Amino acid sequence: MQDFLGMQLIYTYDNGWEYEIYIKNEDTIDYRIHSGIVGGRWVRNQKVNLVELTPGIFKVAWTEPTGTDVSLDFMPNKNKTHGEIFFPKWVDEHPKLTVCYQNDFIDKMHKARNQYPTYPKTVVSEFSTITFQQHRGINNENVIAQAPYQGMVNDIKTGKL
Numbered sequence: 001m002q003d004f005l006g007m008q009l010i011y012t013y014d015n016g017w018e019y020e021i022y023i024k025n026e027d028t029i030d031y032r033i034h035s036g037i038v039g040g041r042w043v044r045n046q047k048v049n050l051v052e053l054t055p056g057i058f059k060v061a062w063t064e065p066t067g068t069d070v071s072l073d074f075m076p077n078k079n080k081t082h083g084e085i086f087f088p089k090w091v092d093e094h095p096k097l098t099v100c101y102q103n104d105f106i107d108k109m110h111k112a113r114n115q116y117p118t119y120p121k122t123v124v125s126e127f128s129t130i131t132f133q134q135h136r137g138i139n140n141e142n143v144i145a146q147a148p149y150q151g152m153v154n155d156i157k158t159g160k161l
């Protein structure tokens with residue numbers, strides 16, 4: 001578990017969506033979405049349930065202010081993850097409403113999830129390939145500290161960021 005805490009990972013789902021996550025501590029993540037239907041969205045200090053299922057394999061699961069539920073399995077030693085994402089109907093219909101630095105728009109997310117329909121949900125079930133991983137220490141506020149931009153992943157991978 002100590003190896004996983006503090007990790008920054010960038011991974012591309014088989015459907016092409018590119019995500020970045022920072023495992024900030026034993027119950028907190030930050031993440032950034034680099035591409036996909038909600039590309040541009042980023043979130044800090046999301047509370048999660050994090051468990052080590054078996055040595056080297058981790059599950060991270062949470063429910064978001066949007067009503068979206070997420071359960072991710074990380075296999076860092078195999079450069080693989082698997083994600084189950086349960087989108088309420090409104091996020092599927094209005095994905096761009098969620099594209100923001102969510103921490104500044106929690107009230108807007110709560111209003112939208114009450115105002116728009118939840119059901120039927122859309123479940124996205126995808127494997128991904130981890131293309132980058134590095135240890136950044138626990139509770140490092142500098143890992144995910146700005147909005148995603150075109151070319152950011154390259155800047156991270158080449159050490160410019």
Ligand SMILES: C=Cc1ccc(O)cc1
Binds near residue numbers: 031068072083
């Ligand atoms: C909806 C959030 C979300 C964050 C990370 C990830 O891999 C999938 C979904």
